[in-house]
Amino acid sequence: MRRAHTVRMPRPVLFRLFVAGMLVLIVGGVATTAYALRNAGTRGPSAAPSGPAPSGPPPASASPEPPPFTGWSDPKLVGKPYGTKVQGLLTFRGNPTRTYYGQGPVPRTMPVEKWQFPRSGGLCAMSSDKGETREWCGSGWTGQPAVFERDGRTWVVFGAYDRSIHFLDAVTGERILPDFKTGDIIKGSVTVDPDGFPLLYSGSRDNYYRVIALDRGVPTELWKLSADAVKPTLWNDDWDGSGLIIDDYLLEGGENSQFHIVKLNRGYGPDGKVTVNPQLVFHTPGWDEQQLKDFGDTNVSIENSVAVFKDTVYFANSGGLVQGWDLSGLKAGRAPTRTFRFWTGDDTDASVVVDADGYLYVGSEFEKGNARSREVGQMLKLDPSKPDNPVVWSVKDQATRPAGIWGTPALYRDIAIYDTTGGDVLGIDRASGEVRWRFHLPGGETWQSPVVVDDTLFIGDCAGTMHAYDVADTHTDPKLLWEMKIGGCIEATPAVWKGSLYFGTRAGAIHALTTA
Template identity: 25%
Template sequence: MKTSRWFRIFMMALDTVVLFFLRMFRRFDKVYRYEAVEKSSLSDRPHAVKGTAQEDLGIECDLEVDGAIRQDYHRPETITFPMEEPYTKLEGIVTFRGNNLRSGAAFGTLSSQPQRLEKKWSVSTGRLQKGYGKGFWTGSGWTGQPLIVRWPAELRMLMNIYPHKKQKEGLTEAIYSTMDGNVYFIDIEDGEKTRDDLFVGLPFKGAGALDPRGIPMLYLGPGDSCGDEPARGFIYSLIDCKKLYEFGAHDPFALRKFHGYDSSVLVAEKADTLIAPGENGILYTMKLNTKFNRETGELSISPSEIVKLRYKTYRSSEQSYWLGMEDSGVMWNDYLYIADNGGNLMCIDINTMKIMWAQDVVDDTNGSPVFSVEENIPYIYIATSLHWTASRRLKLGDVPIFKINAITGEYVWKHTYLCNTVAGISGGIQATCINGKKGISDLVIFPVARTPQVRTGLLVALDKKTGEEVWRYPTGKYVWSSPVDIYDREGNAYLIVCNSAGDMDLLDARKGTLISRLNFGANIEASPAVFEDMLVVGTRGQEIVGVKIS
């Protein structure tokens, strides 16, 4: 039932008072630690132990291969993502958080210790009429990360890039799909358009992805349908920006009516196979059968071996604990790690499409899992938004940050924060964490929204071993945007974090202290990407900005 604006304002004011008095009687955060059933190492195969079998969460699966139901499956060409092999040889950020481990959204290093942020250019974006109700999709939304690539000269010459940009040595292009239904192509040095906008007409919240093999293909997934246009996955040629393929529209195999494709896909290079999770509750894989002539620019795909894994759980329904995946999965060796809207984290053997283990992460998971190896043991860091577990009246709840053993699915530690949530603008953790490197290799860093007040937030650095808080930085207004870690040549670490008031902060990552701030006057819920010393991000205020880190 729709409530009046004044009632919602009254409830937010009441929540603020309640949160204030609660701080007098209880801690807003707490750490829990767990004992492992068995020892693990990188050489072990993921497997379930007590409490992490899929049956423990009531998960049931069905498999379809090329339209036929199958009981068992084994992929003809093995997919694997070895730790020692980079996801891409391209220079840039080609998927959400850069690669198959979701380890970061920055390419290159800073030439010196940064002192300030400077806005260098901006590009206007538009809005798109929603297909239901009133209002518009505007600007860049969650997760909203741009893709950035410095194209090799031979590829640049084949594309429909403007002639004067095509001749520019070292052209670095931002490719940004936004909620107005367009894809924008921008020179990150000067903010000029590099080619005509690509209009698709569906709202893009997710980051999309580029083909990591250096084949000029763009993968897109809208977050919602629009009028008669259903949400579905797209593959476009970047030679001429023509559509090559689409999949997933009104898929009859789906158990959930809603369709969305926010997840940033991955491509297995040697197997020529796309891995694409859907918010309709289906994990899609397909062999692309890619043909690309690097001399003439002829490009085609003809997908086959289309495999669909669907699942349901004992608590999933159309009303609550929804099916579907809108985070972006991790691929390590043969295994996909991905969470869903219904509080399930799953480890899936991508070659058999079997669930190896499953863990209850309690609530709707929008931030992507992040993979980390520490003392020869692989782990997953993940956290949830506050949705299903919020108290009925005051919408309060303890939001968990988890460290999970990637071999067995067991909890290592859990750190909770008391948060508030508001319908449509969730509290808790919507962003993807930073797995610290170099000077902050002992830290994992998360933004926590709607704590300690309803409209405020924290950026917290936790000790990887213990889960204890090392520092906290009040972000002012709440944060949905995923922070970015950047490093100078000496290994000193810095952070970029953006909030819902339009602030962009540059922090010392070791201390959690402010170095510089810009304000863009509109909510930044999209996630930035950084290429060397240039940052690109979009705002809900219908603007894409380029920022120099100097």
């Protein structure tokens, strides 16, 4: 082996090299310590390391990536669209937590009417309610249209008080498919299949909740669930709730006061047409004996749209009972179990809204005026992880009777927005329950659910006026951007999609407003 030559250096040079080496070690040790502290969570706002990230595998202490979510409703999708397979606003308030309100841009200045459907006349029919038969026109609570992309065009689909479901072109307002007729009026919002199957789901006051195919020349009923298919039932046979479809299961509450789960078994036949083979796999009363005793009334229908967060489905009833049922074992054949119970004391028809941390936002009416509703309040934030004492905060609306909340609250940044039947609109601090702002709509009762897209709040009143407010600064009073007189009480919640608003009024028509 050939040896390297040894070079001898003078002593002063060796000393200088020794000192320089010690300085390098000291400085390097300080830098290494600082880097470790930063990774240990002590980083300040300007302490981010400069230069490229270290190469090679992460240190042993680094947190691994969380596994993919395998439950029923991913918390990361709160406020996001209902999946990725179909673009659109597919169900009431857009997704399983009822927190998606549509896609902008939105009209920030006075809009123009793009179309009205029908162009003349009204969407009207006779219907009986509580023994009284009268004419119903247009669309009402909740009545939000579904707006979605299919076959290269934008569809607007809704049920109305003329006993029909309508399928319109969003650009022209003309029919894409013939109307689908039912035996009575339709009050709730339809649901479009989020997994790309050409299917629509809708209830009617005629006793049935239906699955309808959209891939024929005419909309075709494939299956229907009778309100009398389960026992026991209370109240009536209407279906106001907008169903959820998750992993081939339909989840729906009815005014028969029962909650239902249906395995759809979706597929396609030899002819390429969509098929279903539904099986009712679970149902349970939306009430319990304690509620009937405390409430003193059998009006305990489920009129809201169920919400799902992680593995729990939430719903309330017209007697004020809010429940959560664990779905985690359903796919393995285990029946859901109740994990949460809270009684508001009064009619709770507004849908339960769930935020990314699992808190529930509940709006309750003030009709009975009983001790429980006076104590609990009408605008609530609940923590279901504390079932014995879930109230995080509450705000009361009890100046008159009836009072309280009919519209489903909206979550926007750090506030929750509620509107009262008396016409007040409130922005409430989601953490503290402090009322940050409040304004009044002069048009009488307000049942519409507030909608916020692109920092713009849209809300209609019962004088027939649609209002738009700038709410970008949640700490200051909303700034009125525009208001447009439409005519007819606006109970139905607007759908916001790519520059336009779509909504109905009790005057008999559906309106499309767009940027001027």
